[in-house]
Amino acid sequence: MLQADIENVCLENMQTCLLIATLSAGNCETSSEALFVRIATSMAEIMSLDSAAAMDGSVIIRETIRRVWCSLYVADRWCFSGLGLHRHMDELGTPCGLPMDEIAFQSLPPDTSNYPEAPPTTAHATPSTTWKPGLWAHMVTLARHFGPIQDLNRRVARGDTDTAELDQKVQDLGDQLEAWSRKLPADTQMTVPNLHSHQQTGRGGTFIALHLAYHHYSTLLYFRFLEDDQTQTQNQNENPSSSSSPSSSPSSPPKSRTYIHRCKHHASTFSNLLHLARQIKGCETNFPTIGHMTTVSSSVLLHTLLLGDSTELEGARAALNANFEVLIEHQQFWPTTKAMIHRLMTFQNICLLSTESHRFDGWMVKFLLEHSRALGKREIPCVPATALLDAESESMVSKTRRWMEQGRYMDLSLPL
Secondary structure, three states: OOOOOOOOHHHHHHHHHHHHHHHHHHHOOOOHHHHHHHHHHHHHHHHHOOOOHHHOOOOOHHHHHHHHHHHHHHHHHHHHHOOOOOOHHHHOOOOOOEEEHHHHHHHHOOOOOOOOOOOOOOOOOOOOOOOOEOOHHHHHHOOOHHHHHHHHHHHHHHHOOHHHHHHHHHHHHHHHHHHHHHHOOHHHHOOOOHHHHHOOOOOOHHHHHHHHHHHHHHHHHHHHHHHHHHHHHHHHHOOHHHOOOOOHOOOHHHHHHHHHHHHHHHHHHHHHHHHHHHHHHOOOOOOOHHHHHHHHHHHHHHHHHHHHHHHHHHHHHHHHHHHHHHHHOOOOOOOOHEEEEEEEEHHHHHHHOOOOOOOOHHHHHHHHOOOOOOOOOOOOOOOOOOOOOOOOHHHHHHOOOOOOOOOOHHHHHHHO
């Protein structure tokens, strides 16, 4: 029906395109996902949704436009990054204002002539005219940092040598993410009472998704510093007398140690939130990219399990188990999750066989950002071409046995 009506450029068809794109993503039809997202963004451009003229309708129409635009903006950042393609929405403007609170939107009366759509600008505002942003508004202001994080990681993987500029970018983006979190309204901060409050209004899943995205973006920002931690640990293994505790060694620069700690913190917090959401009815997160986000969190937890201090092992193992339960559960909803599990298994095999598993190269960028593309072969030392998927190879069995004896191995094989 959509194809027959494709010439009808309207909000309804944009929404339909986004729905089909989501279903396509979950069913491993990534080219179709990209095509439908591109059709929707093209329709938005044809309709000039970012212009003042597009906002001439009723409050309900204007709010719907804002919501469609926000959905396109987030989809643009996720979909095209997943395929290694350029974003498109950066070239478009922003509709006037951000979406209002979801409950307020759902409660709009037929006559909305006196309903405010933006924060009051005068000192005469009354409680009845109070405006506040909704969860989707915060989702968009957060997603604005996702594109720069992607761009920064790609620069590093391409071998950009301007270390000072790259480090300054990390600091600036980290400050911006923390400022975003700090400035959230009190009722949107991540607390259990707030979670229950949003759950009672049917927004528990959206609330959790917002905070999962924050921790995911933060994990991506700091992930590359795990390479420094791995190199340091390898050096200590070769020279045991140099330090008794890899994670506390002063050999890494202070900033690097801070970023490694932040990366681990955000990956662990992501896992904890995901586990919490599964315990509270109405707070589940069920969308295709949750599998990829969980895989990224798990890759950091694997780093801690394999290379971290002995005091970190129990927590990392528990978080990995919780993440793997989510991945197994989501297979019944989204077939693409199986591919994410295989990516995680491949990554663990690399960790077992190489001292450079967390090297920030093009393969790692594919693993972290391009979730819709095949990983391909990785050229790093100590990894035989056939060993990555062969769990029964002699080298893999030997390594696995040794890591199991140390309590540092997770069985990520799929149940039959």
